[in-house]
Amino acid sequence: MWRPSTPMHMMDIENGYFLVKFQNKLDCEKVLSEGPFPALPSYLYNRKIITKIGELVGKVVKLDMNTDSRARGRFARMAVYVNLEKPLVSQILING
Structure with missing residues (x-):
């Protein structure tokens, strides 16, 4: 989906919130500025x-x-x- 340059970890913490941990600061900034944010x-x-x-x-x-x-x-x-x-x-x- 986001194609980060290094592995990331995502966990559903309920109520529509997710905890995402990036290893690379630029990957984090790209996701925050460009998305997408799908929700199943x-x-x-x-x-x-x-x-x-x-x-x-x-x-x-x-x-x-x-x-x-x-x-x-x-x-x-x-x-x-x-x-x-x-x-x-x-x-x-x-x-x-």
Whole structure:
């Protein structure tokens, strides 16, 4: 989403707030000035729905086992096979 030059860490701290830790000050300044700031409603954070979202991008081959438990906050990690001979999906509209 933001493509920082060094790894960042994000945690959902509820009520629509997130704690984001950047390792690089310039990455932090870029995000604060340019965004975007997407928000996926909490009811969508379950294995079935996250898998369906991933399938809009490609074939889902692995989903992080902590998605349903929210052990990593409201974050979902997955591995998706993408056909590079087709145009890449740049965004997905949900509930729109």
